[in-house]
Amino acid sequence: MVLDSHTVKVLKFGGTSVGSIERIQNVAQIVKRRFENEGPLCVVASAMSGETDRLVGLYKTLSEDTQTFEYDLLVASGEQASVALLATALNAIGVKSRALLGYQAGFVTNTERGRAKIQHMDTSHISQICSEGFVPVVAGFQGADDKGYITTLGRGGSDTSAVALAAALKADLCDIYTDVSGVYTADPRICPNAKRIEHMSFEEMMELASLGAKVLHPRSVEIAAKYNTVVRVLNTFEASKGNTMGTTVGPINDLFESPVVTALTTDKNLALFTLRDLQESENVLDRLFTRLSQEGVIVDIIVHSAVHDGGRYTLSFSTPKDDIRLVEKSLNSLDLKASQVDTDLVKVSLVGTGMRSHSGVAARVFQILSQNKIKIVCTTTSEIKISCVVPASQAETALRTLHDEFIP
Ligand code: ASP
Numbered sequence: 001m002v003l004d005s006h007t008v009k010v011l012k013f014g015g016t017s018v019g020s021i022e023r024i025q026n027v028a029q030i031v032k033r034r035f036e037n038e039g040p041l042c043v044v045a046s047a048m049s050g051e052t053d054r055l056v057g058l059y060k061t062l063s064e065d066t067q068t069f070e071y072d073l074l075v076a077s078g079e080q081a082s083v084a085l086l087a088t089a090l091n092a093i094g095v096k097s098r099a100l101l102g103y104q105a106g107f108v109t110n111t112e113r114g115r116a117k118i119q120h121m122d123t124s125h126i127s128q129i130c131s132e133g134f135v136p137v138v139a140g141f142q143g144a145d146d147k148g149y150i151t152t153l154g155r156g157g158s159d160t161s162a163v164a165l166a167a168a169l170k171a172d173l174c175d176i177y178t179d180v181s182g183v184y185t186a187d188p189r190i191c192p193n194a195k196r197i198e199h200m201s202f203e204e205m206m207e208l209a210s211l212g213a214k215v216l217h218p219r220s221v222e223i224a225a226k227y228n229t230v231v232r233v234l235n236t237f238e239a240s241k242g243n244t245m246g247t248t249v250g251p252i253n254d255l256f257e258s259p260v261v262t263a264l265t266t267d268k269n270l271a272l273f274t275l276r277d278l279q280e281s282e283n284v285l286d287r288l289f290t291r292l293s294q295e296g297v298i299v300d301i302i303v304h305s306a307v308h309d310g311g312r313y314t315l316s317f318s319t320p321k322d323d324i325r326l327v328e329k330s331l332n333s334l335d336l337k338a339s340q341v342d343t344d345l346v347k348v349s350l351v352g353t354g355m356r357s358h359s360g361v362a363a364r365v366f367q368i369l370s371q372n373k374i375k376i377v378c379t380t381t382s383e384i385k386i387s388c389v390v391p392a393s394q395a396e397t398a399l400r401t402l403h404d405e406f407i408p
């Protein structure tokens with residue numbers, strides 16, 4: 001039998017969804033129902049919740065270096081256990097199923113230990129299994145390099161596995177089953193008025209994921225956009241009660257209204273370095289940012305004051321908190337010193353493709369923040385986003401007031 005791959009769907013279940021034997025049995029029922037009603041499916045699963053953290057913890061009692069063969073081999077084992085259990089649960093309820101490690105499902109990656117990138121996918125084996133009437137259950141988060149060594153894709157990477165598999169199979173859809181009911185206009189724990197978003201564009205989701213929204217791994221959204229794979233975010237626990245409402249992330253089309261602001265998010269993982277009294281003639285911008293990029297530091301916002309009399313200016317830039325040590329090392333190596341390092345800051349961001357066709361959005365953001373006496377430390381914009389860095393103590397108020405102003 002030749003499999004018409006356009007009819008395949010990929011279903012991914014996150015750690016909480018497979019967090020216990022009862023939950024795995026619940027997932028098996030969802031898979032069974034969908035397989036019987038909709039035909040061929042591939043399943044991707046994460047490790048049981050807490051398992052990867054446990055393995056990373058064990059490893060770190062022995063070594064801090066997470067870019068080793070052994071780190072990959074160890075942390076990839078969480079998924080090995082969960083897919084074996086899920087396939088067993090499926091077989092037990094009469095759904096023929098086969099558990100596969102990443103490499104057996106055709107995930108070939110580069111050799112970057114602890115954060116490998118998928119280089120290509122060989123779906124022949126998995127297509128064969130599907131065409132024999134089995135449901136493959138694939139270990140997310142992992143693959144193997146060209147020598148056969150197990151690799152992992154970085155924390156949270158099983159979303160990326162699922163979307164990559166869906167793209168390679170030209171699947172109709174990639175459903176990400178998780179413990180939230182979709183993507184919200186803001187974190188409902190902070191904004192009581194937040195609403196579930198029904199549709200959003202790849203672009204918006206990409207911005208949100210990289211601005212700190214935790215719901216999808218940023219790399220999974222990049223792949224979805226590149227291969228035009230529609231992704232739905234669904235709640236596993238509601239799905240087992242028959243509710244399939246969630247958020248669909250897809251290309252922009254006529255069905256999508258484009259509100260000015262689709263969603264807001266916050267990111268606490270930010271350190272702001274300020275260097276004062278720099279001499280224009282010292283060429284610091286060039287030397288410092290070259291050094292930072294050599295160290296692999298991800299620089300986000302850069303603010304560079306006008307050069308005053310005497311050729312002096314102030315420079316501020318932000319990086320993730322984990323990179324503070326690397327930044328200090330880079331500064332030292334250039335004989336520079338930050339006069340201030342702020343870590344008690346939060347970046348509040350508004351995202352929406354509608355910003356392209358509306359002017360005055362930044363003005364409204366600034367008005368609202370100033371009316372609420374919220375200090376703006378610095379700000380950055382792109383075509384479809386505005387971010388303001390504010391003191392951590394004011395971040396929740398900023399998020400709530402901006403949300404309620406832009407998302408009525
Ligand atoms: N189990 C891995 C992690 O906890 C991958 C994932 O869940 O997406 O990071």
Ligand code: MG
Nearest residue numbers: 014156159217
């Ligand atoms: Mg995840």
